[in-house]
Amino acid sequence: MIVTCPKCSAKNRVDESAAAVSQPVCGRCGAMLKTDAWSGADGSGVSTPLVITDASFTRDVMQAGARPVLLDCWAEWCGPCRMIGPIIDQLAAESAGRYITAKLNVDENPRTAAQLGIQSIPALLIFKNGELVDRMIGAQPKQAIVARLAAHS
C-alpha cells in the first residue's frame, strides 16, 4: 500500500505484513507513518494515542483487557494539558504493546467525562480489566506517569 508521510508528504510504499509487526517510517524524513495495519483495533501496535469518544470509550478502554490503558483527559483551553500531550505521545511511541495510551477531549465527550467524574483537568486515569485503578490530577512529570503505569503492568 502507499502511505503519505504526515510530515513531508512523501509517498511511501509500505508492505502491509511488515507494517503489522514494526513501525514503518518515511523513507525521506524518517517520520512515523500511520497505517491501518499498524493501528490495530486491539491496540497491540498502536504507536500514537487512541482518540477516545463517548461512542468508543466502552470498547477501547473498558474492554481493553489486562493491558493497562492510560487515558489523558484534556481540553483545548487547558494550558497544563498542552504540557502533558507530548508526554502521552512519547509514552505511546515507547509502549511496545505493554500498555495502551488514549486521549479523551472532555469538551467533545461530556458523557464519558461525567461518567468518570472528571472535575479538573488534566486528569490521567489508568484502567485495567475494565476498572479504574489509578488517577493522577494535574500536570505530571513523565517519570511519575511511567512509574504509575509500571505499577499496574
Ligand SMILES: [Zn+2]
Ligand atoms: Zn517524510
